[in-house]
Amino acid sequence: MQFFFDMVLILDSTIRLSIPLLLACLAGLYSERAGIVDIGLEGKLLGSAFGAAAATAVTGNPWIGLLAGVGVAMAFSGIHGLASINLRGNQTISGVALNFLAAGLTAFLGQSWFGRGGETPPLTGPQRLSPIQWPYAAELGAFADNPDNNALLRIPAEIYSELISGQNILTYFAFLAVPLTAFVLFRTRFGLRLRAVGENPKALDTAGISVTLLRYQALVITAVLVGIGGTYLSIAQSAGFTPDMSNGRGYIALAALIFAKWRPWPALLVCLLFGFLDALQFRLQGINFAVVGQVPVQFIQMLPYILTIILLAGFIGRAIAPKASGIPYVKER
Amino acid sequence: MALGIGMVHQHFMLVENFTVLENIVLGAEDSRLLDTSLRRAREQLRALAKDYGLEVDPDAIIEDLSVGQQQRVEILKALYRGAEILILDEPTGVLTPAEADHLFRILRTLRDEGKTIILITHKLREIMAITDEVSVMRQGAMVKTLETAQTSPAEIAEAMVGRRVLLRVEKDQAAPGKVMLEVKNLVVADDFKIPRVKDVSFSVRAGEIVGLAGVSGNGQSELLEAITGMRDQTSGTVYLNGQALSLEGDDGAARARAAGLAHVPEDRLRMGLVTNFQAWENTVLGYQDKYGGGPGLSIADAKAAAREHIAKFDIRPTNAELKTANFSGGNQQKIVLAREMERDPDVLVIGQPTRGVDIGAIEFIHNEIIKMRDEGKAILLVSVELDEIRSLSDRILVMFDGHIVGEADPATADEGALGLLMAGVTREGGTPGPGTMPEHVTPVERTLTEFSPKDNSSKDVSP
Numbered sequence: 001m002q003f004f005f006d007m008v009l010i011l012d013s014t015i016r017l018s019i020p021l022l023l024a025c026l027a028g029l030y031s032e033r034a035g036i037v038d039i040g041l042e043g044k045l046l047g048s049a050f051g052a053a054a055a056t057a058v059t060g061n062p063w064i065g066l067l068a069g070v071g072v073a074m075a076f077s078g079i080h081g082l083a084s085i086n087l088r089g090n091q092t093i094s095g096v097a098l099n100f101l102a103a104g105l106t107a108f109l110g111q112s113w114f115g116r117g118g119e120t121p122p123l124t125g126p127q128r129l130s131p132i133q134w135p136y137a138a139e140l141g142a143f144a145d146n147p148d149n150n151a152l153l154r155i156p157a158e159i160y161s162e163l164i165s166g167q168n169i170l171t172y173f174a175f176l177a178v179p180l181t182a183f184v185l186f187r188t189r190f191g192l193r194l195r196a197v198g199e200n201p202k203a204l205d206t207a208g209i210s211v212t213l214l215r216y217q218a219l220v221i222t223a224v225l226v227g228i229g230g231t232y233l234s235i236a237q238s239a240g241f242t243p244d245m246s247n248g249r250g251y252i253a254l255a256a257l258i259f260a261k262w263r264p265w266p267a268l269l270v271c272l273l274f275g276f277l278d279a280l281q282f283r284l285q286g287i288n289f290a291v292v293g294q295v296p297v298q299f300i301q302m303l304p305y306i307l308t309i310i311l312l313a314g315f316i317g318r319a320i321a322p323k324a325s326g327i328p329y330v331k332e333r
Numbered sequence: 334m335a336l337g338i339g340m341v342h343q344h345f346m347l348v349e350n351f352t353v354l355e356n357i358v359l360g361a362e363d364s365r366l367l368d369t370s371l372r373r374a375r376e377q378l379r380a381l382a383k384d385y386g387l388e389v390d391p392d393a394i395i396e397d398l399s400v401g402q403q404q405r406v407e408i409l410k411a412l413y414r415g416a417e418i419l420i421l422d423e424p425t426g427v428l429t430p431a432e433a434d435h436l437f438r439i440l441r442t443l444r445d446e447g448k449t450i451i452l453i454t455h456k457l458r459e460i461m462a463i464t465d466e467v468s469v470m471r472q473g474a475m476v477k478t479l480e481t482a483q484t485s486p487a488e489i490a491e492a493m494v495g496r497r498v499l500l501r502v503e504k505d506q507a508a509p510g511k512v513m514l515e516v517k518n519l520v521v522a523d524d525f526k527i528p529r530v531k532d533v534s535f536s537v538r539a540g541e542i543v544g545l546a547g548v549s550g551n552g553q554s555e556l557l558e559a560i561t562g563m564r565d566q567t568s569g570t571v572y573l574n575g576q577a578l579s580l581e582g583d584d585g586a587a588r589a590r591a592a593g594l595a596h597v598p599e600d601r602l603r604m605g606l607v608t609n610f611q612a613w614e615n616t617v618l619g620y621q622d623k624y625g626g627g628p629g630l631s632i633a634d635a636k637a638a639a640r641e642h643i644a645k646f647d648i649r650p651t652n653a654e655l656k657t658a659n660f661s662g663g664n665q666q667k668i669v670l671a672r673e674m675e676r677d678p679d680v681l682v683i684g685q686p687t688r689g690v691d692i693g694a695i696e697f698i699h700n701e702i703i704k705m706r707d708e709g710k711a712i713l714l715v716s717v718e719l720d721e722i723r724s725l726s727d728r729i730l731v732m733f734d735g736h737i738v739g740e741a742d743p744a745t746a747d748e749g750a751l752g753l754l755m756a757g758v759t760r761e762g763g764t765p766g767p768g769t770m771p772e773h774v775t776p777v778e779r780t781l782t783e784f785s786p787k788d789n790s791s792k793d794v795s796p
Contacts, residue, residue, distance in 0.1 A: 189362040189370065196348045196359050203346040207360025323349070 004155065008162050010279045015167065016237060018275025019174045020045065020246075023229030024253035025260070025267045026174075026181055027222040033185065033262060034218030035198035035324040040080055040095035041226055042250025043102030048073040048230025050106035053120040053241035054113065062129045065235050070227030076102070077223035085215050088328035099250075107243045118243040120234070129236040132172075134165035170232045177225065181264040194218055198322030201329045211329045226250075255312055261319050273311075277304035339411025343422040345403050347395045354378070354391040357410050374413065381412050385442050401432030408439065418449040425459060437463050455493075455548045457486045457756035469493055490752030504703045507727040510539035512575075513711035514560075514594070514680045519569030521552070521559040528567065529555040531735035537680065537711040542702065544726030544743070545715040548755050552735040553715045554599055557684050560713070561596040562586035563604075574679055590619065595673040599684030599715065601662075605669040608658035612648070613639035615657050616672050642671035647697065663694030670698060674705060681705060684715045699725060719751060733757040 024041050031038040038044075051072035056065030076098050083094040110118040141161035144154045185191040193214055196204050201211045233249075234241045256274060260266035284300045347356050354371050357378065362370040375391055382388050387405050395403060404424060411419055421440075425433040440450055440463060452464060460467050461481065468478040469492040477492040514537040521530035529552040537543045547553050558564035560571055562578075562585030571578045573592050580589060589596070598604035606615050616639040617624055624638070625631030639653040646667045648660070657665060666686070673681065686702065687695040702725060706712055716722050722729055723743045731739040731754040739754040 187367050189365050189367055192351075192355060192359060192362065192367055196351065199348045199350060200346070203348050203356070204360060206340070206342070206346045209360045 005158065006283075008158050010276070010283055012162050013279040013282065014272060014276040015163070015171060016275075017278045018271045019168075019171050020229045020233050020237070020249050021253050021256060021274055022174050022268060022271040023170075023177070023225050023232065024250055025256045025271050026177055026264065027225035027229065028254055028257045029181065029185075029262055029264060029267060030194070030218045030225070031222040032257065032325050033198045033322055034194050034215050035201060035322060035327065035329070036080070036084055036215055036219065037091045037326040038080065038095055038222060039092055039254065040076060040098035040102075040250075041253055042246055042248065043095070043099035044073045044076045044223070044226045045230045045233065045250045046099075046106055046244070046246040047076055047102040048227040049234035049245055050102075050110065050120070050230075050241045052227075052231035053123070053234035054110070056123055056127055056235050057114070057121045057240070060127055062123075062127060062235050066129075066228065066231045069231035069234075070224055073223040073227030073230060074220065077219040081216050081219045084328060085212055085219075088330060091326050091328070103244065106241070110241065110243065120241040123235055123239045127235070128239055129168055129170060129232075131166045131168055134160070137161045137165035168232070168236045170228055170236050173228065174232075175268075178264050178268045185264065190217075195322075198324055201324050205329075205331065215329075252308070255308060258319050258321075259312055262322065274304065274308065277307050280304075337415055337417035339408075339414060339416025339419050341404065341407045341411060341419065341421045341424060343424075345407055347403060347406060349396040350394060352392050352394055353389050353398070353406050353409075356395060356406060357391075357413050361414050377413060378409065381409060384446065385412070386439055387412075399432070401428050401435065404428070404432075404436065405439070416448070418451065419443065420451045420453070422453045423455070424452070425454070425456065433459075455550075455756065457489055457753070457758055460489065461486055486753055486756065486758050487749050490756055490758075491749050493752055493756070504725075505707070507541050507706065509541040509727070510709060512536045513539045513573070514682075514713060515572040516556075516560065517570045517572070519556065519559060519571065520567040521555045521564060521569075522567050523555055529735050530559065532569070533732075533735070533737055534569075535730055535737060537713050539679075539711050540706055540709045541727045542706050542712040542714055542725055544722035544729045545713065545732055546719055546722045546729055546751065546755060547717070547732035549717045551732050551755075553732055554684070556732070557596075557599060557682060557715055560589075561594065561598075561682055562589040563596075563598075587619075590676075593679040595676055595678035595681050597669055597673050597681070597683040597686060599688070601665055601669050606657050606665060608656070608665075610657055611654050612643070612657055612660065612668060613653040615668055616642050616653075618672070620672070620676060638675075642668070642675060645675075646671040646701070661691070663690040666690050666698065667694065670701060674701065678710065680711045680713070682713045682715075685718075686714065686716065687718070687721060719748065719755075723748075723751075731755055 024045055027044075028038050028041050048069035052062075052065040052069030055068030056062050059065070080091075080094050080098060083089040084091040107118040110116070110120060114120055137160065140157040143149055144158035144161060146154075183191075185195065193204060193209060194217075197211055197214045197218075204214070205211055230246070233245055238245065252274060253271075256267060256270040259270045281300050281303050284295075284303075285297050286294070288294055348359065351359070354374055358367075358370045358374045363373060364370045378391055387409055389398070389402055389405050389409065393402075395406065398406070408419065424436060428436060437459075440452075444450055444465075452459065454460065464481045466478065467481050467484065467489060469476050469489060471493060477489075479488065479492075516536070517534050519530055519533045520528060523529045531552070533552075533556060535543070545553055545556070555564060559566045559580070562580035565581055565585070571580060573589075573594055576592070578589060578592055578594075579585070586596070602608060607618065610618070613636045617635045621630060621635070624635045636653055640651075642648070643651050643653060648664050648667045648671070650660075657668065660668065666689075670686070681702075683702065686698050690698065699721075702712060702714070706727075714722065714725055723746065726743050729741040729743050729746060729751070730737050731741065731751065733755060734757060738757070741751060741754075
C-alpha cells in the first residue's frame with residue numbers, strides 16, 4: 001500500500017517535470033515537420049521563462065507573464081525564421097546563436113533590471129499560476145489518507161485527488177495539446193501541407209502554395225508552445241526565474257522528438273518517461289541501498305541521462321527525420 | 334494551374350512517404366478537414382482511372398511504387414486539378430519500354446477525350462509515334478513547326494541540328510598508333526541509381542581523336558566521369574595503355590591521373606576550377622604535390638609554371654595572381670586546358686572544350702587539341718556541338734540512351750544521318766561495323782518504317 005502511495009507521488013512529480021519537456025517537444029515537432037531544425041528550443045525556453053517571470057514580477061499578473069513568455073519565444077522564432085527561411089542560412093547555427101543570446105541576455109537583463117544576480121524577484125500567491133482543485137478533491141484526498149477506509153476505494157481516490165486534480169492549468173493545456181497536434185497534423189489540410197513542406201517543399205511549391213508562409217506558420221505554433229513551456233518553468237513550477245533554469249530541457253526535448261519519431265502520441269510517452277526518470281532520481285537520493293549503501297547523489301542524478309543515452313542508442317530503431325529538415329528552400333537552382 | 338495547365342516534371346514532385354491520395358489532393362484540398370477532401374478525391378480518382386486507364390492504388394505509399402506508376406500519379410494530380418493542357422517533360426526518360434508504351438496509350442486516350450498534350454522530348458521516335466504536330470526548338474528559338482504526318486524524322490533531325498557554318502580546322506590525316514584507352518562493357522549509373530551508360534565498349538588509339546556525339550543527357554557525362562574516376566562504375570573495365578585501371582573510390586581520379594590520363598571536365602566552373610583561387614593556384618591544382626617537397630608547397634615554382642602556361646596558351650590578362658573568377662570564360666577554359674595538357678598525358682579526355690567560349694578561343698583550343706593528336710596522344714572528345722565533333726574528330730561515335738548506336742567517318746558522314754542516330758533512330762540490337770554509316774538516307778527510312786512504334790502501337794492497343 002505504501003508503495004502505491006509512493007508511486008502516485010512519483011507520478012505526480014513525473015507530470016510536473018515532464019510538462020516543459022512535452023511542450024518543447026511538441027513545439028519542435030511542428031517546426032521539424034515543416035523542415036526547420038530548431039536547436040534553439042533551449043534558448044526559447046530560457047528566454048520565455050525569463051520574459052514571463054520578469055513581466056509577472058513587474059505587473060503582478062501571471063497572465064501578462066504568459067503573454068510576455070510567448071512574446072519572447074515569438075521574437076526568437078522570428079529571428080530564426082528570418083535567418084533560416086528568408087536568408088537561407090544554416091538552421092543549426094542560427095539556433096545555437098539564439099541559445100547563446102538567450103543565456104547571455106537573460107542573465108544580463110535580469111541583473112540590470114532586478115539586481116539579484118540574474119534572478120527575478122520571488123513570486124508569491126496569486127502572482128503564480130496555481131494548481132486547480134477539482135470538485136471534491138480535498139474530501140477524496142482526506143478519504144484516501146485515512147487508513148481505516150477500504151483500500152480498493154482509497155486508490156482511485158488518491159489518484160483523483162493527487163494526480164488528476166491539483167495540476168496547473170498549463171499542465172492540462174499541455175496534455176490537451178497532444179491530441180490536438182495529432183488531429184491538426186493528420187486530419188487537416190494544414191497538417192498535410194505542413195508534413196509535405198518538411199518532406200518535399202518542391203511538391204508544394206509546384207502545387208502553388210507558399211513554402212515560406214507555411215514555414216512561418218509552423219514557427220508561430222512552435223513559439224506559442226515553447227513560450228508556454230518556458231512560462232510554466234518560471235511561474236508555475238518555480239516561483240521566479242533563476243539563470244540557466246531551462247537546464248538543457250530544450251535539448252532533451254529534441255532527443256525525445258527523435259525517440260518519438262516526430263509523432264505526437266509517442267512524444268507524450270517519451271516525455272513522460274524522461275520525466276519519470278527525473279522524478280525517480282529525486283526519490284532515490286539519500287536512500288540506503290542493500291549492498292552499496294549510500295550512493296553519492298551525483299550518481300543518482302546521472303541516471304536519467306545515462307538511461308536517455310541507452311534508450312536513444314538501443315531502443316529507438318531507425319528514426320527517419322523529415323527529408324527536407326534543415327535544408328533551406330531555394331525556389332529554382 | 335488555374336488556367337487548366339498541368340505539368341508533369343521530369344523529376345517528380347511527389348512527397349515520397351505520403352500515400353497516392355494525399356499527394357493528389359496536396360495543395361488542391363477542397364476542405365479544411367483532410368478526411369472529407371480525401372473521400373471526395375477517392376471518388377474522383379476512381380472516375381478518372383476508369384475514363385483514362387490510369388489505375389493506381391490510392392492508398393499505396395509513393396516510395397513503394399514503380400517509376401511508371403509514380404508518373405501516373407503525377408498525371409492524375411494534374412487531371413484532378415482540372416487540367417485541360419498537360420505538359421510532359423521528357424516523360425520516357427525514366428521509364429522502361431513497356432512503361433513507355435503504357436504511357437503512350439494513356440496519352441492517346443487523353444487526347445481522344447479532348448485534352449491538349451504538350452510533349453517535350455528529344456526522342457524522334459516518340460514524336461513520330463504519338464504527336465500530331467511538332468515544333469523544333471534550337472538555341473532558345475522555335476525554328477520550325479511541322480505536321481507530324483507531313484514530315485519525316487530526317488526533316489526534324491535536320492531542323493534540330495541546324496545548318497550552321499562549319500568551323501573548319503586545318504589538320505592532316507591522322508596516323509593512329511596502338512590502342513591507348515580501351516573501355517570494355519562499361520555500365521554506369523547516375524545519382525538516382527538509374528543506369529545511364531549501358532554496356533559501352535570502344536577504344537581510342539594513339540594519335541587519334543575520337544569524338545563522342547549525342548544529345549546531352551544520353552550518358553556522355555556519366556561515361557566521362559566514370560573513365561576519369563570521378564564516378565564509380567557499376568561494371569566493366571577501363572584499360573589504359575593495356576593496363577586495367579582501378580577507378581573505384583574517392584581517389585579514383587587521382588589514380589587515373591597518376592596513370593597518365595588527363596581530364597578536362599565538361600563543366601569548368603563546377604569541376605575544373607576553384608574560381609575563388611588565383612590563376613596560379615588553379616594551374617597546379619591536382620598536381621600540387623609536384624611543386625616542393627614533403628608537405629610544403631613551393632609557391633615560387635608553382636607561380637613560375639603558371640606564368641609559363643599563361644604565355645604558352647595566350648591567357649589574358651597575363652596576371653598569374655588574378656582571381657580566376659575574373660577571367661573570361663574562354664581564358665578560364667584555357668587555364669584548365671593548360672593545366673591538363675602540359676602534364677604530357679598519354680590520354681586526354683575532354684568534355685565540352687568550347688562551351689561558353691568566344692570564337693577566337695575556340696580556334697586556339699581546337700588547334701591545341703590537334704597539336705596534341707599530332708604528338709601521338711590519344712584523345713577522347715565529348716561535345717554536344719556536332720560541328721565541333723565533325724571538324725576535330727578522326728572517328729565519331731554516336732551515343733544514345735546509354736548505348737553507342739553508331740560509328741561514322743567525319744569525312745563522309747551526313748549531318749542529317751548523324752542527327753537521326755543522335756535521336757535514336759537505329760535498328761535495335763544492330764551492330765554497325767566500324768566506319769559504317771548508312772551511305773544514303775533510304776536505309777534509314779526503311780529501318781524507320783520497320784521499327785517505328787507508331788506502327789507497332791496498333792498491335793499494343795488491341796490485346
